[in-house]
């Protein structure tokens with residue numbers, strides 16, 4: 102038994118929820134992670150898109166250290182220098198029309214906040230939430246109620262009432278679903294877990310118009326797509342549509358748990374004290390997020406994501422193989438749909454020293470650090486050539 106196997110066994114013995122991948126991670130540096138046995142992996146999954154600024158990003162590490170030495174916690178009703186600075190940095194990086202924000206800890210929590218803000222701020226009896234088929238929004242009750250795949254909902258039924266699904270990229274389906282009882286339409290500008298499906302421009306415009314016509318809020322879940330991943334700071338910037346709110350998490354914290362909903366003031370008209378949370382905007386995660394946001398903007402990571410993503414897509418498209426059905430995505434959010442199951446190709450990639458993700462059963466998904474360079478892209482394309490044989 103190697104040291105790595107021992108670690109896996111120790112966790113498996115008590116783990117309630119997660120299965121364990123065959124490589125434990127004991128170290129990280131930029132686009133690489135390392136296992137207990139000293140093997141290096143190019144991290145093309147970035148732990149589900151969290152490590153946008155790269156592992157052990159020095160700027161983030163320094164911010165965490167400095168804050169932790171000063172004080173590690175002050176509840177969000179006490180203003181702190183780092184939180185004020187993060188709020189300003191996030192406001193600078195988001196659409197001008199959005200002028201309020203709420204910090205929380207995980208992606209699902211800010212989707213919950215969106216649902217509560219929307220229901221709490223709409224007039225009269227508007228309680229409906231319209232989400233998209235194939236969409237994913239997290240694992241707490243509001244979020245699973247807006248999540249399409251039955252495996253996330255049915256074991257825990259009954260879910261929250263008044264949630265409906267429209268087909269993605271189908272304007273007619275959206276028109277049939279949104280009405281005066283709708284409080285909010287919740288959409289991913291590019292569906293991630295569902296298989297990397299970018300929205301069509303007319304679909305998002307129709308969602309905007311329908312929300313305006315029926316007095317509903319349009320919320321974009323940018324938890325996976327945001328923070329520069331798709332080649333713009335926010336994926337919806339590829340489209341000419343401004344939402345009433347966007348939710349962000351994952352890359353926001355440079356690896357620490359933090360999330361935000363950024364929204365219009367109108368959407369926050371809920372009774373004082375009716376929403377909150379003990380750890381909302383906790384100083385250490387906030388300091389990490391401030392560093393991650395500033396690094397993303399100053400280093401222009403969205404531009405690098407666009408450039409590296411284009412190289413990756415064109416490299417994969419040029420592979421001489423009949424195993425690929427489709428290659429799609431934006432920037433460094435890339436899906437390679439394959440014939441058969443994606444999992445076996447991921448095992449092959451891991452043997453070549455590359456970690457990827459699946460999206461559904463037949464899509465290899467790449468969400469690497471946005472600091473990815475040409476040599477890494479070429480390494481991935483070569484390895485894919487090997488595993489497709």
Ligand SMILES: Cc1ncc(COP(=O)(O)O)c(C=O)c1O
Pocket residue numbers: 149207208209210212237238239240289293294322323324325350351
């Ligand atoms: C689009 C989207 N929304 C929400 C979530 C949930 O985020 P978290 O796991 O931080 O609660 C995810 C996580 O994968 C996601 O991809």
